[in-house]
Amino acid sequence: MDIVENLSASKGAIRCVDMHTTGEPTRIVLNGYPALSGTLLEQRAEAKRSHDHIRRKLLLEPRGHSDMYGAILRPDTELTAKGEAEMGVLFITNDGYSTMCGHATIALGRFLLDTHDKTVFPRRDEVRFDAKTRTASLGLHCPCGLVEVTVxxxxxxxxxxxxxxxxxxxxxxxxxxxDIQIDVPEELWWPELAGRQSVTADFSYGGAFYCFIPAEELGFPQGLKGKVDVAAMNTTTRRLKAAVNSNPRLRHLFSHPDHDDLGFLYSIIIVDKEVGEPIAESTQAETGLCFFSDQQIDRSPTGSGVAARVALTHTKGSFSARERVTYHSLVSNSLGGRGGFIGSLHEEQGQTKDGFPIVRALVEGYASYTGISSFVVEESDALGDDGFLFDKL
Structure with a gap:
């Protein structure tokens, strides 16, 4: 047997399809992952508890890198059993298991429509096709809940x-x-803070909890224009996140009303409303630089972040009910706007206990295939059944 065939057929091989959404990767795990049981959140907990070495093996070096992202297909969940979803998914990062991911959902929408392998997608025939609009729709069960996808x-x-x-x-x-004041302890000060002891930011949920803060508020007067000092912003957002997490007074800003498993601050997004061009018949644009999980940088405009921004903008009354807004990343701006996400208000569903409107956002974007792979670990491999990050050694 040829070496390529031998590796692909080897015991323990994990088969994946790789895609990207505005440059942000999604490594979709098709098969080879161990069986999980229970509700999707229980499967997530089991994956964290018993199989985290697989996440590390697939996403970290030498098979991945510090900014790799992944999605583990879960055909059997409580919502697929009820017929409310056609597929479930667990999202994985360089540091753990996120609760929602818009860029991966966009990629998964394409893949699940394109595959006809029933061993990978048993409910492929249940995907609903509209010949008039030439679109297909399916329910994707994410850890944060049911997401309706149109392809x-x-x-x-x-x-x-x-x-x-x-x-x-x-x-x-x-x-x-x-407009939440965040006190910054002296041990977490960054140079651009320039003697200030606090900053002001907004918080919002879009399947995960986000802190949104203007670049100028962090001490970067040029915002996200031109040459962006990403290294300095990395240091700044890491320290800001630590300041938020260490302050019990702010804990309610990222506490989920229904599930404790969803209650953590996932990301800091630096925003600049003066940068970026509107696309696709939208009326305005803004740019964000998203640091999530353990300081991964999202190349895409961050889909769940867009949902959180739509909710935040609607709360502030900054755009009309049916207005389409372009959300850019540094990558989409570098491409002349190609790859920007469009966010809009789909519907309002009442209010939170604090009086903020609860909304469902419509998020639009493009994803592309980059390759297929079978990942293996030889018995003689010095790294063992694991992965590493060089800067964490």
């Missing part, structure tokens, strides 16, 4: 149409705090 297709619905955007309707999203 543009060819004429008979057998393949996705990559020339049109995949869209999804978010889980209920809501602001949790406006």
């Amino acid at each position: 543009p297709t060819n004429e008979d619905g057998s393949r996705s149409d990559p020339t049109r955007p995949v869209s999804h309707i978010s889980v209920p999203s809501f602001a949790t705090g406006l």
Whole structure:
């Protein structure tokens, strides 16, 4: 047997499809992952408890890198059993297991429509096809809840149409705090703070909890224009996140009303409303630089972050109910706007206990395939069944 065939067929091989959304990777785990049981959140807990070496093996070096992202397909969840979703998914990062991911949802929408392998997607025939609009729809069960995905297709619905955007309707999203003063302890000060002892930011939920702060507020007067000092912003957001997490007074800003497992601050997004051009018949644009998990930098405009920003903007009354807004990343700006996400308000669903509107956002974007792979570990491998990050050694 040829070495390539031998590796692909080797015991313990994990088969994946790789995609990207505005440059942000999604490594989709098709098969080879151990069986998990229970609800999706229970499966997430089991994956963390018993199989975290697989996350490390697939995402970290030498098979991945510090900014790799992944999605583990879970065909059997409580919502797929009820017929409310066609597929479940667990999202994995350089540091753990996120509760929602918009850029991966966009990629998964295309992949799940394109695959006809019933061993990978047993409910493929249950995907709903609309011949008039040439779109297909499916329910994706994410750890944060049910996300409704719409995928543009060819004429008979057998393949996705990559020339049109995949869209999804978010889980209920809501602001949790406006203009919140964050005290920064002296041991966490950064140079650009320039003697100040606090900063002001907003907090919002879009399937995960985000802190949004203008670049100028952090001490970067040029914002996200031109040459961005990403290294300095990395240091700044790491320290800001630590300041938030260490302050019990701020804990309510990232506490989920229904599930404790969802209650953690996932990301700091630096925002600049003066940078970026509107695309796709949108009326305004803004740019964000997202640091999430253990300081991963999102190359995409961050789909769940867009849902949180739509909720936040609606709370502030900054745009009309049906207005489309372009959300850019540094990558999409570098591409002349290509790859920007479009966010808009889908519907309002009441209010939080603090009086903030609960909304569902519509998020649109594009994803592309980059490759397929089978990952293996030889018995003689000095690294063992694991992965590493060089800067963490």
